Amino acid sequence: MTDRTMKERKTREWLDSRATSRRRFVAGALGTGAAVAAPAVLTGARAAGEFKMATFLALSGPASLFGPTQTACAKLAIDQINAGGGIGGRKVTVIPADGGATPAEAAKAAIRLMLRDKVDLVLGSHNSAVREAIVAALKGRVPYVYTPLYEGGECNPNVYVTADTPQQQVQPSISWLAKTLGAKSYYLIGNDYVWPHKTNEQAKKYIAAAGGKVVGEEYLPLGAPNKFEDAVTRIKAKKPDLVVITLVGGDNVNFNRTFAGFGLDKSIKRVSYLLEELTLFGIGAENSAGLYSAMSYFVNEKSEPNAKFKAGFAKAFAPKPPPLSMLGADVYSGVYCAKALVEKAGGTKDAGKLMAAADNLQYRTATGSGVMTNRHVVKDMYLAECKGTSFDIVQTFKAVAHGQTCS
Amino acid sequence: MTGDSGGPLFSFSGVTGGYGATTVVRSVGGAVAAGEACCVLGRNGVGKTTLMRLLTGHLPLQSGSVSFDGQPLDGLAPDRRHNLGLVYCPQERPVFDNLSVRENLSLMSSAEVEGRYAPYFAAFPILEARMAQSAGTLSGGERKILSFVRGAAEPGRLLLLDEPSEGVQQENVERMAGFLHEAKAGGRGLLIVEQNLAFALEIADRVIVMDHGEVVLAGAAADMTEATLAAHMHV
Amino acid sequence: MDPILTTNILNVVYEVSTLAVVVLGLAVVFGLLGVMNLAHGEFVMIGAYCAFFVQAQNLPFLAAVPLALLVCAVLGLVVERLLVRPLYARPFDTLLATWGLSMLLREAVEAVYGRGFRSVATPLTGSVDVFGADYPSYRLLLTVVSIALVAGLVWWFVRSATGRRIRAVVNNPELAGSVGIPVTGLARNTFVFGCCLAALAGVMLAPLLPVNPTLGLDFILKSFFVLVVGGLGSLVGLISGSGVIGGVESVVSAFLDRTYGYTTVLIIAILFLWLRPNGLFPRT
Numbered sequence: 001m002t003d004r005t006m007k008e009r010k011t012r013e014w015l016d017s018r019a020t021s022r023r024r025f026v027a028g029a030l031g032t033g034a035a036v037a038a039p040a041v042l043t044g045a046r047a048a049g050e051f052k053m054a055t056f057l058a059l060s061g062p063a064s065l066f067g068p069t070q071t072a073c074a075k076l077a078i079d080q081i082n083a084g085g086g087i088g089g090r091k092v093t094v095i096p097a098d099g100g101a102t103p104a105e106a107a108k109a110a111i112r113l114m115l116r117d118k119v120d121l122v123l124g125s126h127n128s129a130v131r132e133a134i135v136a137a138l139k140g141r142v143p144y145v146y147t148p149l150y151e152g153g154e155c156n157p158n159v160y161v162t163a164d165t166p167q168q169q170v171q172p173s174i175s176w177l178a179k180t181l182g183a184k185s186y187y188l189i190g191n192d193y194v195w196p197h198k199t200n201e202q203a204k205k206y207i208a209a210a211g212g213k214v215v216g217e218e219y220l221p222l223g224a225p226n227k228f229e230d231a232v233t234r235i236k237a238k239k240p241d242l243v244v245i246t247l248v249g250g251d252n253v254n255f256n257r258t259f260a261g262f263g264l265d266k267s268i269k270r271v272s273y274l275l276e277e278l279t280l281f282g283i284g285a286e287n288s289a290g291l292y293s294a295m296s297y298f299v300n301e302k303s304e305p306n307a308k309f310k311a312g313f314a315k316a317f318a319p320k321p322p323p324l325s326m327l328g329a330d331v332y333s334g335v336y337c338a339k340a341l342v343e344k345a346g347g348t349k350d351a352g353k354l355m356a357a358a359d360n361l362q363y364r365t366a367t368g369s370g371v372m373t374n375r376h377v378v379k380d381m382y383l384a385e386c387k388g389t390s391f392d393i394v395q396t397f398k399a400v401a402h403g404q405t406c407s
Numbered sequence: 408m409t410g411d412s413g414g415p416l417f418s419f420s421g422v423t424g425g426y427g428a429t430t431v432v433r434s435v436g437g438a439v440a441a442g443e444a445c446c447v448l449g450r451n452g453v454g455k456t457t458l459m460r461l462l463t464g465h466l467p468l469q470s471g472s473v474s475f476d477g478q479p480l481d482g483l484a485p486d487r488r489h490n491l492g493l494v495y496c497p498q499e500r501p502v503f504d505n506l507s508v509r510e511n512l513s514l515m516s517s518a519e520v521e522g523r524y525a526p527y528f529a530a531f532p533i534l535e536a537r538m539a540q541s542a543g544t545l546s547g548g549e550r551k552i553l554s555f556v557r558g559a560a561e562p563g564r565l566l567l568l569d570e571p572s573e574g575v576q577q578e579n580v581e582r583m584a585g586f587l588h589e590a591k592a593g594g595r596g597l598l599i600v601e602q603n604l605a606f607a608l609e610i611a612d613r614v615i616v617m618d619h620g621e622v623v624l625a626g627a628a629a630d631m632t633e634a635t636l637a638a639h640m641h642v
Numbered sequence: 643m644d645p646i647l648t649t650n651i652l653n654v655v656y657e658v659s660t661l662a663v664v665v666l667g668l669a670v671v672f673g674l675l676g677v678m679n680l681a682h683g684e685f686v687m688i689g690a691y692c693a694f695f696v697q698a699q700n701l702p703f704l705a706a707v708p709l710a711l712l713v714c715a716v717l718g719l720v721v722e723r724l725l726v727r728p729l730y731a732r733p734f735d736t737l738l739a740t741w742g743l744s745m746l747l748r749e750a751v752e753a754v755y756g757r758g759f760r761s762v763a764t765p766l767t768g769s770v771d772v773f774g775a776d777y778p779s780y781r782l783l784l785t786v787v788s789i790a791l792v793a794g795l796v797w798w799f800v801r802s803a804t805g806r807r808i809r810a811v812v813n814n815p816e817l818a819g820s821v822g823i824p825v826t827g828l829a830r831n832t833f834v835f836g837c838c839l840a841a842l843a844g845v846m847l848a849p850l851l852p853v854n855p856t857l858g859l860d861f862i863l864k865s866f867f868v869l870v871v872g873g874l875g876s877l878v879g880l881i882s883g884s885g886v887i888g889g890v891e892s893v894v895s896a897f898l899d900r901t902y903g904y905t906t907v908l909i910i911a912i913l914f915l916w917l918r919p920n921g922l923f924p925r926t
Contacts, residue, residue, distance in 0.1 A: 064757060065757045065758055065759075065854075192901065218899050218900075219899075219901070220899070220900045220901065221900065221901055221904060224900070224904060225859075225860030225861070225863070225864065226900055227657070227892075227895075227900075229653040229656065229657065229892070230650070230653060230892060230895040230896040230899075230900070230903075231895075231899075231900070233646060233649045233650055233653060233896065234896075236646065236649065237646045249852075250759070250852040250854065250856075253759050253852035254851065254852050257761075257850065257851075257852070258850070261764065261778045261780070261781065261850065262769075262776075262777075262778055263768075263769050263776060263778065278758050278759065279759065281758065281759060281760075281761065282758070282759020282760065282761055282852050282853075282854070283759075283761065284761030284762075284763060285761075286763055286764070286767070287761075323758065389761075463820060464819070465816055465819065465820075484819065484824075484825070484826060485816075485819030485820050485825075486818075486819045486820075486822050486823055486824045486825060489819070489820060489821065489822040490822055494820075495820040496820075497816065497817060497820065500814055500816070500817060501817070502814075502817070503809070503810045503813045503814050503817065503818075504813055504814070505809055505812075505813040506806065506809060506810060506813070510806055514803075514806055514807065514810055514821060514823075515821055515822050515823070517803065557821070
């Protein structure tokens with residue numbers, strides 16, 4: 001037995017013993033006659049009474065910029081579901097946890113939520129390091145829905161990914177841009193961690209397929225106070241047709257401002273794979289010419305379901321709703337995915353049944369519906385061009401494959 | 408001659424203090440009248456410099472009082488005491504090493520250096536020769552001269568000198584004595600810490616001898632024999 | 643000359659000169675007061691938000707300069723009186739106190755403006771032809787203003803009476819008091835001055851940065867390295883430190899990439915701490 005599993009077991013035993021002693025106390029308070037039967041009755045009643053959902057959202061850390069929209073979207077979906085009778089007739093309650101915590105802290109929180117709070121399901125929007133820690137902590141004993149765009153490859157049992165994958169983001173958008181813009185040469189720039197590398201792996205595949213070539217590729221440290229004068233000068237020297245950007249947050253803002261500041265926006269197009277409304281706002285209207293983004297959600301998407309979703313959001317959080325974006329809409333869809341999954345499987349106890357139910361599971365999303373295969377989602381993707389600080393969808397790609405085989 | 412208010416120009420009593428919780432100087436008292444020189448004598452390490460720092464406000468008093476012109480100086484910062492008329496030339500690090508000789512002399516006044524210090528430059532031509540040099544490059548004795556000149560030329564009515572003759576050549580010590588006699592004649596009060604007994608007795612009207620932080624002997628300089636004083640200074 | 647090489651050279655000059663302006667206030671305060679103000683970056687951040695505020699009110703960009711100076715001067719006065727002065731000569735306590743202050747300022751700005759990025763439009767768009775290379779006009783202007791600011795300050799520091807007195811206090815605070823320099827008042831003014839310089843840097847850099855509450859954190863570490871290399875307490879040290887840190891980072895970044903740039907700077911900083919802890923121009 002490794003140190004870590006020892007530690008986990010000890011933690012669990014400790015938590016269990018606390019839970020047991022609390023039950024004993026409750027039983028004692030109820031009177032000696034009921035003492036033996038009470039624990040079972042109590043837990044049974046509670047389990048049937050409410051559906052406990054733990055949410056790991058960005059309450060702290062660099063992504064906490066998205067915390068308010070995530071929390072609001074989760075609340076909106078759950079309020080709607082509860083108004084319609086809950087999940088499988090059970091009222092949904094939320095136990096919030098911090099997805100911005102370190103992986104070790106998140107794992108501890110997951111264990112506590114599973115063993116002490118006995119949550120029925122975990123939903124998370126956070127980075128992959130935290131996801132791996134939570135997966136390791138839960139070990140498939142509780143269903144886990146993961147919602148933000150990521151690098152792909154999550155195939156652990158009882159884990160359900162509603163996120164955009166690189167295949168979905170990159171394949172249709174690169175092919176379209178190559179054809180429409182006639183882009184032949186490409187420059188790849190991203191932060192140095194798994195998602196940009198995996199995304200660029202896909203990008204290079206489709207660039208080659210479209211007959212283009214990569215003239216430069218560079219990665220900058222994540223979380224460092226990066227400046228981009230040197231990178232922009234290199235790009236200026238290489239004169240690519242399209243820059244593929246997998247920088248995140250402040251780096252994405254900074255790069256695009258520097259890029260336009262050096263006047264490169266006049267001759268070179270850009271596509272960014274993590275560019276939503278809040279980041280675009282930071283980039284600013286005068287720096288966003290010739291900049292594209294490809295994701296499964298934009299606030300400006302014109303469908304009927306999105307109009308309804310936005311109206312519901314605006315009404316629920318009036319008079320001052322938090323700024324809506326992809327990372328919130330994801331969570332909204334994830335909650336509906338959880339509902340569809342649990343109802344189709346007839347409960348959350350049996351991982352086998354849940355995983356079987358996930359196959360071809362259809363559920364409601366902010367912009368319509370998604371279909372789950374291999375515990376990932378086949379979905380519509382959008383390519384948007386920036387117009388000032390808003391997105392103009394120039395192309396919709398229907399039912400894009402996620403490319404995850406999980407074999 | 409006395410101060411404006413009728414009492415001595417400068418007086419202190421029960422002065423007790425030191426560094427942090429350590430008491431170095433215990434209950435030292437004394438007075439300097441205008442036109443009079445008081446010398447503080449004693450071996451190394453008996454608290455003379457500490458006394459000077461207590462009187463000039465660089466160290467807080469643990470107890471006792473200091474007054475200038477009849478006004479208490481309690482809690483006043485060194486620069487405020489300076490502005491009242493206390494001019495202090497410390498023993499250690501007597502000049503600003505990173506400033507030139509000229510900058511040292513013109514730090515607090517925009518007036519032309521050459522005119523203001525003319526008599527001093529006549530006595531100590533070395534200073535004028537080194538005007539543009541940074542003070543840190545001067546010898547120890549030259550720094551003492553620079554410090555002395557800076558202080559002596561200031562208008563303040565009380566001059567506190569901590570070992571002005573240390574490391575200074577004999578002929579220059581004699582010139583210093585000359586300026587100090589002039590200062591006395593001009594009505595300034597002098598409080599001087601010295602090891603050079605001959606120099607001290609040449610200027611002093613009154614003498615305070617310290618040992619272990621306390622006054623062991625005090626009185627008019629005329630009443631002291633050199634032998635008595637020497638006995639206190641060399642054990 | 644090759645336009646790309648020209649652009650790279652201008653980038654290096656830009657990085658070194660703007661870095662020098664950011665560190666200037668920090669170095670002046672440290673030199674005189676011995677206080678390492680870890681909230682220095684937050685004053686830069688507040689300056690940047692002043693630029694944002696002014697633009698949001700449709701006022702001319704330059705109106706941000708007096709606003710930022712006023713806000714940071716008042717803030718600096720309060721901080722000096724309540725936080726810095728009681729902790730003089732207690733360097734570690736000052737580090738903790740100013741670090742706490744930096745958190746407080748970040749949270750305060752976040753409470754007003756939220757965590758989101760704010761965009762400050764560049765007041766001067768377009769580019770200028772410099773020896774065949776197109777260089778953004780605002781960056782060029784910023785480089786010139788930064789160099790002028792640093793040069794002006796050095797000149798003032800060397801030539802003015804106040805500059806002489808500041809140098810005197812740095813060299814020998816006890817003697818400074820004895821010759822009548824109001825050390826406490828001078829220290830207060832210097833601290834406020836340092837805060838104002840940070841605010842000015844914030845206004846100037848705002849159009850080029852992702853303006854958000856954590857902006858200041860990006861500056862403090864590099865400023866630290868500059869002081870480690872340059873030595874504490876002299877302007878020559880500050881300028882050479884900015885030159886070494888900013889210059890090495892941007893040259894290495896231009897010819898290799900940013901990761902190598904950071905690594906080289908870290909190695910230089912460690913070597914200095916190890917072999918020459920007082921920097922190139924140590925305090926006398």
